[in-house]
Amino acid sequence: MIQGFDDVIAKVKSCGIKKIAVAAAQDSAVLEAVREAKAQGIADAVLVGDEAKIREIAAGIDMDLAGYRIIDEPDMVQAALKAVKLAHDGEVDMYMKGLVDTKNFLKSVLDKEVGLRTGGPLSHVAVFEVPGIDRLLFLTDVAFMTYPTLEDKVNIIRNTVPVCNACGIENPKVAPLAAVEVVNPKMEATVEAAELTKMCEEGQITGCIVDGPLSLDLAIDPEAAKHKGATDRKIQGDADILLFPDIHAGNLVYKCLVHTVPGIKNGCILTGTKVPVILTSRSDTFETKVNSIALAAVVAEELSKEV
Amino acid sequence: MIQGFDDVIAKVKSCGIKKIAVAAAQDSAVLEAVREAKAQGIADAVLVGDEAKIREIAAGIDMDLAGYRIIDEPDMVQAALKAVKLAHDGEVDMYMKGLVDTKNFLKSVLDKEVGLRTGGPLSHVAVFEVPGIDRLLFLTDVAFMTYPTLEDKVNIIRNTVPVCNACGIENPKVAPLAAVEVVNPKMEATVEAAELTKMCEEGQITGCIVDGPLSLDLAIDPEAAKHKGATDRKIQGDADILLFPDIHAGNLVYKCLVHTVPGIKNGCILTGTKVPVILTSRSDTFETKVNSIALAAVVAEELSKEV
Numbered sequence: 177m178i179q180g181f182d183d184v185i186a187k188v189k190s191c192g193i194k195k196i197a198v199a200a201a202q203d204s205a206v207l208e209a210v211r212e213a214k215a216q217g218i219a220d221a222v223l224v225g226d227e228a229k230i231r232e233i234a235a236g237i238d239m240d241l242a243g244y245r246i247i248d249e250p251d252m253v254q255a256a257l258k259a260v261k262l263a264h265d266g267e268v269d270m271y272m273k274g275l276v277d278t279k280n281f282l283k284s285v286l287d288k289e290v291g292l293r294t295g296g297p298l299s300h301v302a303v304f305e306v307p308g309i310d311r312l313l314f315l316t317d318v319a320f321m322t323y324p325t326l327e328d329k330v331n332i333i334r335n336t337v338p339v340c341n342a343c344g345i346e347n348p349k350v351a352p353l354a355a356v357e358v359v360n361p362k363m364e365a366t367v368e369a370a371e372l373t374k375m376c377e378e379g380q381i382t383g384c385i386v387d388g389p390l391s392l393d394l395a396i397d398p399e400a401a402k403h404k405g406a407t408d409r410k411i412q413g414d415a416d417i418l419l420f421p422d423i424h425a426g427n428l429v430y431k432c433l434v435h436t437v438p439g440i441k442n443g444c445i446l447t448g449t450k451v452p453v454i455l456t457s458r459s460d461t462f463e464t465k466v467n468s469i470a471l472a473a474v475v476a477e478e479l480s481k482e483v
Numbered sequence: 484m485i486q487g488f489d490d491v492i493a494k495v496k497s498c499g500i501k502k503i504a505v506a507a508a509q510d511s512a513v514l515e516a517v518r519e520a521k522a523q524g525i526a527d528a529v530l531v532g533d534e535a536k537i538r539e540i541a542a543g544i545d546m547d548l549a550g551y552r553i554i555d556e557p558d559m560v561q562a563a564l565k566a567v568k569l570a571h572d573g574e575v576d577m578y579m580k581g582l583v584d585t586k587n588f589l590k591s592v593l594d595k596e597v598g599l600r601t602g603g604p605l606s607h608v609a610v611f612e613v614p615g616i617d618r619l620l621f622l623t624d625v626a627f628m629t630y631p632t633l634e635d636k637v638n639i640i641r642n643t644v645p646v647c648n649a650c651g652i653e654n655p656k657v658a659p660l661a662a663v664e665v666v667n668p669k670m671e672a673t674v675e676a677a678e679l680t681k682m683c684e685e686g687q688i689t690g691c692i693v694d695g696p697l698s699l700d701l702a703i704d705p706e707a708a709k710h711k712g713a714t715d716r717k718i719q720g721d722a723d724i725l726l727f728p729d730i731h732a733g734n735l736v737y738k739c740l741v742h743t744v745p746g747i748k749n750g751c752i753l754t755g756t757k758v759p760v761i762l763t764s765r766s767d768t769f770e771t772k773v774n775s776i777a778l779a780a781v782v783a784e785e786l787s788k789e790v
Contacts, residue, residue, distance in 0.1 A: 362629070392735050393741070393742050396742060421731045422732075424732045425729075426662070427661075427698065431698060432739045434700070459710060
């Protein structure tokens with residue numbers, strides 16, 4: 177049973193080491209995370225980028241580059257395209273952003289020839305280990321899709337279920353969140369939440385249990401669900417996937433968790449791609465970057481099983 | 484300097500005891516909170532409602548009713564109207580919901596003859612004491628106004644500034660929140676946040692400092708603000724008022740704090756009214772109810788000074 181990132185890392189190790197391609201690897205924070213992932217037996221890396229700069233930075237952080245494949249490509253856009261092609265061709269299992277800016281990184285992910293498209297839209301999932309909660313929480317979308325339509329929400333769920341599966345959750349519970357737990361025609365988020373619930377009951381969304389609209393207390397706190405008498409709900413404080421109405425709600429809750437809950441851990445990936453994509457931000461801690469690599473590695477294993 | 488609810492309660496005591504009118508007081512959770520507020524010297528209460536039931540419930544919780552004024556009115560709607568009139572006439576300093584349902588309670592608040600209208604719209608403020616943050620945070624609107632327009636947001640700020648003043652914050656910093664800290668024309672919340680900032684700079688919003696759009700980390704975490712290099716911002720992790728784009732974002736963050744942060748404390752009131760209105764929900768803890776009364780009491784003192 178996976179309850180936290182230590183369990184995720186243990187699972188990665190049992191699967192055998194995975195490999196990352198890094199786009200423009202001349203970035204000290206990224207190299208430090210990659211080194212830690214290798215040291216912990218989570219993942220190996222192919223460093224694509226400006227080799228001279230990579231070697232200079234590595235020397236500065238006392239990182240031994242023996243054992244890393246380095247592909248020299250000083251141009252960052254070209255480095256991204258070469259790195260993503262390795263993932264596209266199946267030579268590596270994950271794709272990670274280095275110094276290249278987010279816009280060009282995403283362009284490489286979406287590139288029609290060498291990119292990682294699968295047909296559906298991409299989405300972001302932030303996985304949290306919250307002290308006091310005995311399972312991982314999968315928050316989506318807190319960083320990528322701004323104002324998802326109903327169809328987008330269906331795709332977000334489809335993208336996120338395999339991430340839960342990878343973390344040992346067979347039939348995840350999906351909570352489309354809102355301020356309230358009853359449908360209010362004046363609140364689009366509650367109407368769409370009810371529609372998603374119905375689509376799941378009718379078999380249009382599979383591999384999960386959807387129950388919404390839900391307020392956050394009913395979604396994550398069994399005591400609160402009991403107190404409110406929510407005994408007829410499919411989710412009673414035991415949701416796995418927290419589906420947000422829009423990016424403001426998602427991002428504000430995400431940052432609330434990161435910046436107010438002591439001892440919280442998280443890792444994030446982009447999903448809906450051929451292989452998991454690691455897009456950490458400069459404000460992420462070292463631990464979050466390593467957790468993101470571990471998360472991507474278990475998801476890579478899961479996706480390789482599905483093919 | 485007020486850093487938490489203990490300081491709020493200390494301030495109430497220094498102001499002299501305030502008085503609440505309770506609408507349909509035949510509710511054990513409400514009576515328990517009222518008793519505790521009286522025991523702590525925070526507030527006295529006039530209990531309006533079904534006297535026989537009030538006495539029965541009081542006996543059941545071993546509460547001594549000597550010293551309480553009781554106005555017998557078995558009909559809940561009438562009880563609310565009689566209780567709110569006491570506040571309207573200046574006989575009491577605060578108005579609190581008892582067993583009457585929220586709809587009829589709000590009707591009494593908005594009643595044109597005996598209610599508490601001041602001309603502007605009502606809004607809700609949730610005040611939080613978060614471990615690790617050395618000041619109170621004022622979240623609005625997380626429970627009442629669903630999709631505030633720009634004009635509504637101006638009114639929300641106007642309603643909330645006196646609550647900060649009451650808690651010893653002279654010139655509160657207001658953070659109109661969004662997923663990002665830069666204006667994006669495709670995100671209405673960021674555009675309106677910038678407009679609010681400008682309106683404050685131009686003197687259309689007074690008594691506070693507005694700086695938005697802000698992400699939650701820049702609003703509440705000085706370390707994050709420093710790390711992101713936000714040295715040109717008026718708010719650098721030191722916001723007092725967190726202004727949410729809509730009720731979903733607000734309510735989800737509110738519940739996130741309540742249900743994931745150990746040791747957190749909060750209290751809530753309705754503002755924009757002649758006297759503060761206490762509208763606790765059945766899911767609020769006993770402590771939250773008492774904190775809400777204490778918060779209302781300091782705000783009542785502040786509003787009485789303004790008259």
